[in-house]
Amino acid sequence: xxxxxxxxxxxxxxxxxxxxxxxxxxxxxxxxxxxxxxxxxxxxxxxxxxxxxxxxxxxxxxxxxxxxxxxxxxxxxxxxxxxxxxxxxxxxxxxxxxxxxxxxxxxxxxxxxxxxxxxxxxxxxxxxxxxxxxxxxxxxxxxxxxxxxxxxxxxxxxxxxxxxxxxxxxxxxxxxxxxxxxxxxxxxxxxxxxxxxxxxxxxxxxxxxxxxxxxxxxxxxxxxxxxxxxxxxxxxxxxxxxxxxxxxxxxxxxxxxxxxxxxxxxxxxxxxxxxxxxxxxxxxxxxxxxxxxxxxxxxxxxxxxxxxxxxxxxxxxxxxxxxxxxxxxxxxxxxxxxxxxxxxxxxxxxxxxxxxx
Amino acid sequence: xxxxxxxxxxxxxxxxxxxxxxxxxxxxxxxxxxxxxxxxxxxxxxxxxxxxxxxxxxxxxxxxxxxxxxxxxxxxxxxxxxxxxxxxxxxxxxxxxxxxxxxxxxxxxxxxxxxxxxxxxxxxxxxxxxxxxxxxxxxxxxxxxxxxxxxxxxxxxxxxxxxxxxxxxxxxxxxxxxxxxxxxxxxxxxxxxxxxxxxxxxxxxxxxxxxxxxxxxxxxxxxxxxxxxxxxxxxxxxxxxxxxxxxxxxxxxxxxxxxxxxxxxxxxxxxxxxxxxxxxxxxxxxxxxxxxxxxxxxxxxxxxxxxxxxxxxxxxxxxxxxxxxxxxxx
Numbered sequence: 001x002x003x004x005x006x007x008x009x010x011x012x013x014x015x016x017x018x019x020x021x022x023x024x025x026x027x028x029x030x031x032x033x034x035x036x037x038x039x040x041x042x043x044x045x046x047x048x049x050x051x052x053x054x055x056x057x058x059x060x061x062x063x064x065x066x067x068x069x070x071x072x073x074x075x076x077x078x079x080x081x082x083x084x085x086x087x088x089x090x091x092x093x094x095x096x097x098x099x100x101x102x103x104x105x106x107x108x109x110x111x112x113x114x115x116x117x118x119x120x121x122x123x124x125x126x127x128x129x130x131x132x133x134x135x136x137x138x139x140x141x142x143x144x145x146x147x148x149x150x151x152x153x154x155x156x157x158x159x160x161x162x163x164x165x166x167x168x169x170x171x172x173x174x175x176x177x178x179x180x181x182x183x184x185x186x187x188x189x190x191x192x193x194x195x196x197x198x199x200x201x202x203x204x205x206x207x208x209x210x211x212x213x214x215x216x217x218x219x220x221x222x223x224x225x226x227x228x229x230x231x232x233x234x235x236x237x238x239x240x241x242x243x244x245x246x247x248x249x250x251x252x253x254x255x256x257x258x259x260x261x262x263x264x265x266x267x268x269x270x271x272x273x274x275x276x277x278x279x280x281x282x283x284x285x286x287x288x289x290x291x292x293x294x295x296x297x298x299x300x301x302x303x304x305x306x307x308x309x310x311x312x313x314x315x316x317x318x319x320x321x322x323x324x325x326x327x328x329x330x331x332x333x334x335x336x337x338x339x340x341x342x343x344x345x346x347x348x349x350x351x352x353x354x355x356x357x
Numbered sequence: 358x359x360x361x362x363x364x365x366x367x368x369x370x371x372x373x374x375x376x377x378x379x380x381x382x383x384x385x386x387x388x389x390x391x392x393x394x395x396x397x398x399x400x401x402x403x404x405x406x407x408x409x410x411x412x413x414x415x416x417x418x419x420x421x422x423x424x425x426x427x428x429x430x431x432x433x434x435x436x437x438x439x440x441x442x443x444x445x446x447x448x449x450x451x452x453x454x455x456x457x458x459x460x461x462x463x464x465x466x467x468x469x470x471x472x473x474x475x476x477x478x479x480x481x482x483x484x485x486x487x488x489x490x491x492x493x494x495x496x497x498x499x500x501x502x503x504x505x506x507x508x509x510x511x512x513x514x515x516x517x518x519x520x521x522x523x524x525x526x527x528x529x530x531x532x533x534x535x536x537x538x539x540x541x542x543x544x545x546x547x548x549x550x551x552x553x554x555x556x557x558x559x560x561x562x563x564x565x566x567x568x569x570x571x572x573x574x575x576x577x578x579x580x581x582x583x584x585x586x587x588x589x590x591x592x593x594x595x596x597x598x599x600x601x602x603x604x605x606x607x608x609x610x611x612x613x614x615x616x617x618x619x620x621x622x623x624x625x626x627x628x629x630x631x632x633x634x635x636x637x638x639x640x641x642x643x644x645x646x647x648x649x650x651x652x653x654x655x656x657x658x659x660x661x662x663x664x665x666x667x668x669x670x671x672x673x674x675x676x677x678x679x680x681x682x683x684x685x686x687x
Contacts, residue, residue: 062495112675119423120635122495123627124671130624131668266620270503277496329507336500339493340486 008353016285019292023190027183028175034299040186042295043193044251049275049287050200051243057282058204059236060216064269065109065125068132069241071264072105073098073248078149078258079142086152095249099242106241110234133264148259157185157253189254196243201284203239212236216282270328271298274335280345289347294331301327371682372639375646382654390534395653401541403642403649404548405610408603410626410633410641411555412596418572418636420589422484423491425498427600428626429505432619433475434468434601435608436513439520441467442609449523457523468605469598476597480590502619509616517615520608544606551599555638568592572636628671634681643682 022029026039048070055061076098077091084090105128113124136143143149152158158181177183203209214222215229223229252258261267271294279290305327342349365373379396386392413427441464442449448460483501487493522540529538559565571578571585579585607622608614625648633644648667655666662669674682 056492060492062492112672119417119491119495120631122425123423123631127624127628127631127668127671131665135665270499273496273499326507326511329504329511332500332503332507336483336497336504339496339500343493 008351012283012285012289012347012351016288019288020194026190027186028177031177036182036186038295038299040189040254042292043189044247044254045271045275045291045295046288047193047196047200047247047250048244049272049279049291050197050284051240051247052272053276053281053284053287054200054204054212054236054240054243056276057280057284057286058209058216059212059233061233061237062119062122063125063237063240064122065129066240066244066272067264067266067268068125068129069102069106069244070248070251070268071132071136072102073245073250074252074258074263075136075143075149075248076101076245077249077252078151078263081153081252082149082151086154088154091154091249091253094252095246098245098249102241102245103238106238107234110237111230129266129269133260133266136264137260144259146260148257148262150257153185153253153256155181157181157188185254189250192250193247196246197288200243204284208232213282274331276345277335277338278345280347280349280351281343283345283347283351286345286347290345293346297327297331305330372643374643374682375650378647378650378654382650382658385658386654390536391657393535394537395657396650397537397541397545399650399653400646401544401548401649402610402652403646404545404552405603405606406622406625406629406648407548407642407645408551408606409600409622410603410629410645411551411638412593412599413626414630414633414635414641415568415638416589416593416596417630419568419575419585419592420488421491422488422494423498424479424484425495425623426479426483426502426505427498427597428619428623429502430472430475430597430600431604431607431622431626432509432616433505434472434604435520435614435618436509436518436616437471437601438464438468438605439518439608439614440513442521442523443519446521449521452524454525457525461523461526465602465605468601472598472601473594475601476594477590479597480593484593506616506619509619513616515616517613520612520614522609522612526609540610544610547606551602552638552642559638564588564591625667628667632671632674632681634678634684637683640681640683 023039023043027036030036030039048066052063052066055063055066073095076096077094080090080094080097084093109125109128113121137146139145140147204212211222211227211232214225214227215232219229248263252263255262275290275294276287277290278293279288280286338345344352382395383389383392386395409427409431412430413424416427417423442460445460445463448456451457479501483497484494487497526540526543529536530542557565559569567578567583567585567588571588575585604618604622607618611618629644629648630641631644632647633640633642647670651666651670652663656663
């Protein structure tokens with residue numbers, strides 16, 4: 001891919017760099033709480049989608065359990081912070097606990113079912129994820145049930161915390177932005193997500209990534225050359241699970257709330273699927289583009305659709321179809337069309353354009 | 358040991374599994390009357406799940422297409438028949454079995470017709486372009502599922518819908534101290550009728566012969582000059598219609614349905630199809646009955662375990678037989 005004419009590739013890379021820069025300076029560029037929420041959500045989903053791309057795009061495994069691992073991480077951090085009080089020891093314990101559960105479950109599922117057909121694996125992960133979702137809402141002593149858990153983040157990340165004070169003893173401001181705990185929390189999210197994303201990027205460029213692609217393209221041949229396909233598949237499934245679990249913990253620390261809707265629900269899985277397909281499977285950079293587009297759509301498309309719904313008032317059924325809550329309908333249609341006509345997604349299609357000309 | 362397994366095989370092999378489960382449950386439960394009630398409930402639930410799952414299994418067996426959007430037909434069937442029943446509520450409440458029956462069959466007919474048409478549309482528009490490409494099949498059918506769930510939300514709204522039952526199916530029969538809900542018996546009878554019909558079509562007719570041959574070796578059937586794609590459209594339509602019928606039955610059983618119904622049933626249907634072995638109708642029936650029985654027994658014996666019972670059952674069976682209890686020859 002990289003040694004072909006780099007025009008399209010260059011374009012994609014510069015877009016991703018631009019997005020990275022925007023995210024880096026997000027607190028200074030967009031000074032409202034909502035924008036910061038959007039930026040943090042984008043960071044988290046970039047990691048989540050990139051790790052999912054390792055599975056679906058690079059190895060050709062379809063898993064519906066990615067949110068389950070995300071949830072393990074989130075609930076691990078949440079339960080630890082709730083039980084042990086806000087502190088870094090709690091964060092450490094929670095993250096490690098989430099990771100441990102994720103790895104054990106990933107190995108169990110992987111060894112049990114990665115031998116069989118892709119379709120079987122998809123069904124089994126779907127079933128496992130649904131069981132975990134039910135468990136999370138039923139074990140309400142531990143997980144808070146449907147209501148979820150609210151807790152406090154470590155001291156540094158509290159909005160009231162002053163990172164720097166000016167002469168008057170108030171929070172110092174840089175370009176009008178308060179240097180408080182919220183800012184620290186955002187940069188914690190941004191840096192850790194950046195590191196995780198770069199690790200994913202590094203992994204697909206390594207010899208391991210090449211083997212994974214070989215498995216995707218021709219499983220029997222990869223096996224014949226001497227690679228143990230099941231071991232590789234299980235390994236990459238674990239890596240993806242670890243990344244998702246870490247992303248979950250980071251999100252839990254940022255949100256200071258964890259519940260089935262934010263960490264486990266099937267809608268998140270659908271979001272991830274939409275992002276990876278819209279961005280482009282097997283490109284990694286596509287993860288960034290897909291996550292940005294979809295999170296922006298989630299937050300801002302609704303307003304647009306609300307306007308459309310009002311404009312169509314009086315016509316039967318159409319206003320219902322354009323209602324803000326129906327945004328998934330339109331994304332679903334776009335999703336189907338994309339899978340038909342641009343199976344490589346936005347990033348993959350543009351990438352190839354440069355190669356052809 | 359070898360002789361024992363041979364004897365078991367002669368008496369029905371894996372088909373004895375539900376009987377064993379029933380016997381074990383009988384010992385554990387102790388009270389015969391509650392055992393009978395639970396068994397009837399399990400069997401009728403199994404039959405309804407069988408209706409929903411059989412199409413999925415056949416479609417996969419014949420064309421190697423796994424439709425993740427299958428549960429959309431279940432929910433559409435449930436909602437269409439609920440609307441039809443609500444529309445004819447006058448006839449349903451009437452103290453006249455003939456009127457009741459007409460209303461019920463019209464509602465089921467509406468669900469079936471909807472399933473046929475929607476199945477045709479789904480096959481031709483959504484699935485035909487992505488034959489032989491599993492990854493895109495999974496993605497596309499998933500996308501179709503998202504869209505159809507949203508359409509249901511747009512048309513019927515998010516609030517739970519009450520499903521009226523015909524008067525003659527209300528209440529229950531009493532045999533001594535055993536109570537059997539009439540609706541459950543009806544569901545069992547209907548499921549059994551569908552199974553017998555399916556069995557007859559598959560085993561006794563020319564079309565059934567072609568379908569079975571197609572499951573076993575598609576290329577050979579094509580080479581012999583049969584248009585298997587056309588056959589497949591037919592199977593897809595019938596499978597979708599059966600799912601819609603199953604959804605309609607389930608709606609009457611639950612009496613209160615929400616748009617989340619499809620998603621909940623999809624997991625159960627998948628588990629049943631995996632347990633039974635993809636591609637075989639007998640396996641699906643067996644899996645459905647196992648799931649129905651186990652869900653009811655465990656729900657009575659250890660309610661805490663009930664949530665995970667399906668999953669545990671699937672894991673146990675997959676460890677024992679990795680490709681399901683009765684897979685189609687492949």
